[in-house]
Structures are given as structure tokens and as C-alpha cells.
Amino acid sequence: MTAPQSIRELFDQLGLQEVPSPDDTLTMEMPVDERVVNTAGGLQGGLIATMADVAAGQLAARSTAFGNAIATTDLFIRYLRPIKIGPARAVAAILRTGRRSVVVQVDIYRGNDDQLAATATVNFAAIDPPA
Numbered sequence: 400m401t402a403p404q405s406i407r408e409l410f411d412q413l414g415l416q417e418v419p420s421p422d423d424t425l426t427m428e429m430p431v432d433e434r435v436v437n438t439a440g441g442l443q444g445g446l447i448a449t450m451a452d453v454a455a456g457q458l459a460a461r462s463t464a465f466g467n468a469i470a471t472t473d474l475f476i477r478y479l480r481p482i483k484i485g486p487a488r489a490v491a492a493i494l495r496t497g498r499r500s501v502v503v504q505v506d507i508y509r510g511n512d513d514q515l516a517a518t519a520t521v522n523f524a525a526i527d528p529p530a
Contacts, residue, residue, distance in 0.1 A: 414486075415450065417457070424492045425458035431485030431510065441481030447507055447517050448476050454491040455503035455521035462493055463501050469523040472500075476519040484511035499525045 403409035410416075413429055420426035429435070429442075429450055437443045452474055460467050487507055494502045500523060507517040 410453070413446070415453065418488075420490065423462075424490055425454055425461070426491070427454045427457075427489045428486040428510075429489075431482055431487055436483070439481065440483050442483075442485070442487050444478060447478070447482070447487065448474060448519070450487060450489040450507060451476060451491075451505040451517070451519035452521055454489040455505050455519070456523065458491040458493060459501045459503055459523050463496055465501065465523070465525040468526050469501065470526050472522045472524045474519060474521045476517055478517045480509070480514060480516050482507070482509045482516045484509065486510045487516070494520070 403412055413435065415427060415429045418426050418428050427450060431442050435443055435446055452471055456471065459469055487510060489505050489507045491503050491505045494504050503521045505519045505521060506515055508514065509516045
């Protein structure tokens with residue numbers, strides 16, 4: 400694997416991609432293989448958090464007047480069980496949109512049994528575009 404030249408290329412190398420989802424949600428999947436697991440054989444926790452942040456950000460950008468002029472202000476994640484068989488699936492749904500912020504809930508499921516493996520809440524703030 401060569402070093403990615405962009406964030407999009409990194410996501411492509413990881414296999415992180417959007418898949419069809421029900422209205423008002425956004426779903427992303429990522430394969431689980433030897434490149435992305437920790438020493439215990441589970442999907443590395445930072446990649447689970449990345450899935451949550453990317454899925455939440457994509458949904459927030461598409462579903463609010465802020466568009467891409469948002470920045471993650473905090474991400475809280477609770478890991479519930481390991482993801483050893485993929486694909487890992489992140490399902491994002493907006494909890495609240497304010498005047499200058501949006502809060503998104505993301506549930507991450509295991510591919511082999513659809514058990515909830517992690518849950519995250521991601522907050523975004525609207526930012527002023529550069530002048």
C-alpha cells in the first residue's frame with residue numbers, strides 16, 4: 400500500500416464507502432481485514448471513531464444549511480464489543496440541529512451478526528468560510 404495523497408485516497412485504501420440507507424440516515428461500510436485490526440484481531444478503535452466522524456460529517460453537511468462549513472467540536476464513543484468480521488457498518492442520524500451546530504448519533508454494527516459494536520455522538524459547529 401502506498402501512502403495516500405489525500406483523505407479521499409486514504410478512505411479508498413481502507414475501503415470506507417457509503418452504501419444505500421433509509422431516508423434521514425447515512426450509512427458507511429468498511430471491510431475488516433488484517434490491515435485494519437488490532438493485536439486482538441478486532442477493528443482498530445481509532446478507525447471505528449473515524450467511521451463515526453466521517454458518516455456523521457457527511458450527513459450533517461448534506462442535511463443542514465451549513466453544508467461543508469462545519470467542524471467537529473467533540474466526539475464521544477462507547478465501544479461495546481469487538482468487530483472481527485466485516486464489514487463494519489456505521490449508521491448516522493441527526494439528533495438536533497441548532498442555529499450554529501448539529502448533533503449526530505452514529506451506531507456501528509458488526510457485519511457477521513448485526514450486533515451493535517459501538518455508539519457515538521458527534522457534535523459539529525458551523526464555521527465561517529475563509530474570506
